[in-house]
Every structure is written in structure tokens, then in C-alpha cells.
Amino acid sequence: MRIGAVEAGGTKFVCGYGNEQGVIEDRISFPTEMPEITIPKVIDYFRDKGVAAIGIGSFGPLGVDRTRPEYGHVTTTPKPGWNGYDFLGALKAAYPVPFGWDTDVNAAAYGEAIWGAAKGQSSCVYYTVGTGIGVGVYAQGRLVHGLVHPEGGHVLTRRHPEDAFAGVCPYHGDCLEGMAAGPGIEKRWGVKGSELPKDHPAWELEAYYLAQSIANTILLLSPQKVILGGGVMKQEQLFPLIRNEVSRNLNGYVSARALTEELDDYIVPPGLGDNAGLAGSLALGLAALRGIEV
């Protein structure tokens, strides 16, 4: 059986399909433009694929509360054409199959919990660190929603004592995203992070901010796995730096082997690699097909 998946990012869309084990069998990608251009491409992609269900993990903010009229819509984004757009409705009108729908990061967290680094766990958090910072939260076997959905990239962290950078978040200046996402790194150092050497002090500072937010998340939620994905996390030297900083922040307060001897296996890259988002979307589609509320 084929399950469709859409990973809808602010920069590019990925469409694909795969099987019930989460194996991606085909994918295409194209830039995110106005919905009038982009959504027909999505609909075209699935035309001859015979998918039994489709899961969508989308950039946000989104309406994720099934009881509200904005369910399935992209809501208050500044992205031209997408503010208030009925993304899910447009696809439902084209395909009479069950649909899964959540944020891109919640989708990735779910994919990791079903098939990836948090397989068999009932909780995990998934951070994507790229052009922005997003956090997906899976707890007690469910994806977390509430008033809206997690927006954990915008938490405030303590400023490094030697850091005078103002941050680039238009809402908060020096929130986590403003300090530690790609645009903040580039503004601070004058070059893209990918052009900085692996031993550049940028990475210690990056780890300082990410680890503080991760330690706070561990304290608040006690997740069974912390998964770090996205373009910035391709800098693998960040993982040991982040683990050390998380450990320093917690200072032994929470008694759990995962946070001491097993820390290398606790703060990890996505088990699904670059497929976390797409496979997570697929997992949402599969859950919808099976009538499982996630």
C-alpha cells in the first residue's frame, strides 16, 4: 500500500510516497511559491500515484484544532499568499482519502517516535535548527497541541556573558531563533555557518544557546529522547558541545542514566536522517488511515 507525504517547508516543498514501514519510495521537491502555483504541483504529483492516505507536515503557524474553522489552514504567516490559506482543504478537494495534518516539526517528532531515534518511546522532542528553529513535542504517545502548537524556537535564553550580538528575530530580537538559527549565525559572523571552520568559536556559542533551551525542555517535559535536525545540525561537532552544555546546565539535578552515562544516546541526530520530515508526514498519513489519533 502506498501512503503519500508532503513536507511543506517555507523554502521548499517535498512530495513523496512510501510504504507502511516508512520507507520512502519516491520523492520530488520544488520551491515554495504562492499557493496558487505550489499547491497545483502537489496535486499533480499525487495524480497517478494511487495513495491510500496523505500526511502533511507544514511550516506554520497552522490551525491544528479539529474543532475550529481554521483547522487545516496556514494562519498568521507573513509569507505572501499563505496567510489564512486552506492548505488541507485544497488537497482534500482533490483527493478523497484520509489526511494527516500537523506542523513540520511535530511530523518529524512523530516519524522519529514511530521509526527513528525515539522508536518505542512514548515521548521525544524534535528540534530543527535551520533558517528558523522549530520544536515538535511528542508526549505520552501523542503530539502536543493546545492553544495552538509548540513554537519552542522563540524561547528566551540567557545571554552568553561575552556576547553582545543583538539577535535577528523580528519579534524578540535575541530569543533562541534570533540568536542561534542560520540567519543569526550569518549576521553575527558575516558568513554562512556552513563556511565557518569546525573549530570556530561560533559553534561553542551555538551550543551554549541550544543547550540552554534543551536543558529547560528536559526539566519541563522529561522527554525520553532529544533529536536535533535541520541544516545547522549538519555541523556534527555541535553534538558533543551541546551534550556537555546540557550536562553543565542540569548539574546532576535530574537523576536518570540517559542524562549521564547514556547522554550520547539521548541527544542525537534524527534516526531517519534527512527523511525525518517526509517520513514523519507519511506516518501522519498512515495514522489517519488507521484512525489513530496522534
Next chain:
Amino acid sequence: MRIGAVEAGGTKFVCGYGNEQGVIEDRISFPTEMPEITIPKVIDYFRDKGVAAIGIGSFGPLGVDRTRPEYGHVTTTPKPGWNGYDFLGALKAAYPVPFGWDTDVNAAAYGEAIWGAAKGQSSCVYYTVGTGIGVGVYAQGRLVHGLVHPEGGHVLTRRHPEDAFAGVCPYHGDCLEGMAAGPGIEKRWGVKGSELPKDHPAWELEAYYLAQSIANTILLLSPQKVILGGGVMKQEQLFPLIRNEVSRNLNGYVSARALTEELDDYIVPPGLGDNAGLAGSLALGLAALRGIEV
């Protein structure tokens, strides 16, 4: 039908019972001493009460994972006699009834979700601000556990630019609990918070720290209600100060009426008042009786 409840605090124990609507019909309290003294008092209290189930909300840290041998135990507390004590086991040996078991703050969060300020909501967070700071987390209709359970009182917050106080947390110094719980207030100002006038600058600083943590929690979890209880929150002047600071921190980023026009009804005292902990424990007992996993 009578349901028993134990609110086990680090300073005092409260035992009581009530009905299926959460109405507390009787209660007693006594100081928390060594378990050999305190637990027999609990057992004695329930001897002639004929309760159909008992719920326990306890100071921690606790074993809350049913699959682990430390389930039902108090774990790594410095409190004499309680480290590793099988609290639930001792009560189970005395009464062959269903037992609910969770942290005091998770119990309070659950009570508030069932009968209090978050009634009808599928998510809320409950802060207690007293001799320590604890956070209970209810999300997607479940109490959140993971590696262990939430310990959200120990998150790091940004220091107020004019504040040089070192904080009193033995693990983290100036974490939220170190700065904003009762002992921090007393150490900082030289008198107990309850003796400070309502317009003392202490309260703006208190609101500054609590609000920062609350704003971060809203961003990470998007709870449908934030409930603030505990001795320090008897200072009612804190509520408007905290709401203002939360609003300033979020700066309009999360689009939800609860965070703007309805903020006064979003960050609130416990709907169950001083009964939040005991009624929450009762609710845990009732859930256990009904076989509901919370």
C-alpha cells in the same frame, strides 16, 4: 462513594476523602517526619473511612514509570528517611484498593483539568510557587511523564539587568526556583515575602522571573490554561504583573485570544483554591478506580 486522597508535601501531609465530584468532605494534616512516623498516620487515617480508592500526589522526585522497579517510590530526595522509600507500596500493603500516584504538581494540574480552572480543557500547566517551585504538565488529556517527570522549577531564566542576587538553589544557584521561590525571596530581601508590602519592588522582580518561565512554557507547549498556586501566589498583586510580563515576553508572536484579550482568564489562580492538591490527588484515585490512565 468515598475516594481517599493524600497530598504529601515536603513540610506537611494532608489526608482526606471526598466524593466523585471532587468535593472534599474531610481532611486532616500533620507535619512530614520520617516515613516510619508519617506513613502509619496516613494508614490510621483511612482505617475506618471505607474509601473505594486512594490517590496520592507526592513531593518528589518520584518513580512514576509503571514498568520500573522504583515505581511508587520517592527517589533521590535529600529528605531524611525518604530516599528510595516505597511510599505507594506501604499504602498498598495496608489497603487493597486501586491507587493513583503522581507528583503533587501533576496531581494539582489534573485536579484543575477535571474540576478547576482548566475544566473541559485537554491541556494546562500548574505552577506551585512556595518553598520550592514545581510544575505539573497536562497535555492531550494526559499527565506528562518521560525519563522521570516534569521538574520545571529548575529552568534557567534570564537575569534582570539590575539584579545581582546569586540565587539559593544548591544545584543551579540562580535557576527559577533559586531566584523566585520563598527561600530566595527571603534571602534576597532579608524578610519573608509575606512580610513585604504589596507595592514592594520584590514583586515586580518576582513577576519578571516567573513570567519569563511561563512565556517559555507557553511557547514550548501552548497550554490552554496556566494555573499559579502555592504560598507565594497568595500575593494577588503578582497576577497582573505576571500577565504584563508574559505579554511583553511573547510580544504578539503567538496568535491566540487567550494571550491577548483573554489573558486575565488564561493565567489564573487555582479554580479549586487551596484544595487543588488534595482534590487533584482525589481525582487520581478516582481515575485509578475507573481504570482511566492519566
